[in-house]
Amino acid sequence: MALGPETCDVDLRLGAFTTPPLDRVRIEQFTTAMRDPNPVHGDEGFCRSLGLTTVIAPAGMAVVALAHAVARHYGPDSIREIDVALRAPVALGERLVCSPEVVQVTDHVVELRCSATNEAGELRADGRIVVSIPDGGFTP
Amino acid sequence: MTGDTPAPPGMTVVPEVGTVLGRFDAPLERARVWRVDWSVGLDRPEYQDPEVAREAGYPDIPVPPGALLFFSFLDDDSWLARAGVRFDRSLAVQRRLVLHRPLHVGESVSGAPTITAVERRQRDWGTAVFVTISTSYESGGSVAAEEHVTYMTRHDKESDGARS
Numbered sequence: 001m002a003l004g005p006e007t008c009d010v011d012l013r014l015g016a017f018t019t020p021p022l023d024r025v026r027i028e029q030f031t032t033a034m035r036d037p038n039p040v041h042g043d044e045g046f047c048r049s050l051g052l053t054t055v056i057a058p059a060g061m062a063v064v065a066l067a068h069a070v071a072r073h074y075g076p077d078s079i080r081e082i083d084v085a086l087r088a089p090v091a092l093g094e095r096l097v098c099s100p101e102v103v104q105v106t107d108h109v110v111e112l113r114c115s116a117t118n119e120a121g122e123l124r125a126d127g128r129i130v131v132s133i134p135d136g137g138f139t140p
Numbered sequence: 141m142t143g144d145t146p147a148p149p150g151m152t153v154v155p156e157v158g159t160v161l162g163r164f165d166a167p168l169e170r171a172r173v174w175r176v177d178w179s180v181g182l183d184r185p186e187y188q189d190p191e192v193a194r195e196a197g198y199p200d201i202p203v204p205p206g207a208l209l210f211f212s213f214l215d216d217d218s219w220l221a222r223a224g225v226r227f228d229r230s231l232a233v234q235r236r237l238v239l240h241r242p243l244h245v246g247e248s249v250s251g252a253p254t255i256t257a258v259e260r261r262q263r264d265w266g267t268a269v270f271v272t273i274s275t276s277y278e279s280g281g282s283v284a285a286e287e288h289v290t291y292m293t294r295h296d297k298e299s300d301g302a303r304s
């Protein structure tokens with residue numbers, strides 16, 4: 001399927017990307033990759049001292065998931081800007097449902113509004129992602 | 141208490157704009173990218189197999205947008221104290237990335253994360269301090285990406301006093 005600016009309609013909702021459950025193994029892999037020492041992602045006692053019931057996932061996982069929700073439609077090299085507000089912690093075991101929606105198309109630039117919720121629809125992160133599309137469109 | 145002076149026990153450092161939190165010059169390693177891709181469930185084959193990536197026209201596996209995070213390239217965690225960020229009081233609240241060109245496994249990036257904004261907002265419970273840390277990722281002689289991460293740190297009225 002080829003897409004181009006003429007088919008990136010404003011208000012177009014693109015297919016959502018849903019992560020696997022962000023379990024302890026996945027959290028550990030991400031924090032290892034990012035060299036993230038924050039005990040809130042792995043130390044149950046520390047989390048309880050903060051009033052949490054258990055560990056939480058790094059916010060960066062939501063950012064990566066949101067970017068991928070867009071990149072899988074427009075290509076991994078298409079993204080030019082990501083601006084995400086982190087609204088609530090991602091709980092252990094949650095799946096993030098990342099939903100992009102086209103809000104503006106200018107020449108070969110598409111601006112999307114994106115949100116990451118859990119499967120119950122509770123917001124975890126949202127923001128704006130901008131992509132550029134080469135002349136002639138592309139095949140995702 | 142400035143960002144360069146160690147805080148006595150119980151006192152939180154208030155950061156200063158212009159403070160450089162460290163410097164790095166690091167490769168974008170395949171293992172890092174694989175861990176990020178797998179952990180979040182990224183399902184494109186060119187994110188997993190370098191041969192598939194090359195057949196798709198990429199020099200190697202693309203680094204997923206959002207996988208750049210300044211502290212992951214620093215040698216130690218000393219930036220936390222100088223930025224006034226504490227694991228028990230702080231949360232990342234905003235991330236902004238501007239990508240001038242794609243990055244791929246095998247390239248190297250260099251940068252110097254720097255505090256570019258500090259804002260204090262009064263709340264009923266005390267003061268929320270918002271610190272923005274900005275990093276320009278240079279690669280191949282030009283800026284490939286710019287990152288801005290904002291942390292919010294809570295300073296309760298009845299606990300330590302944050303002083304500048």
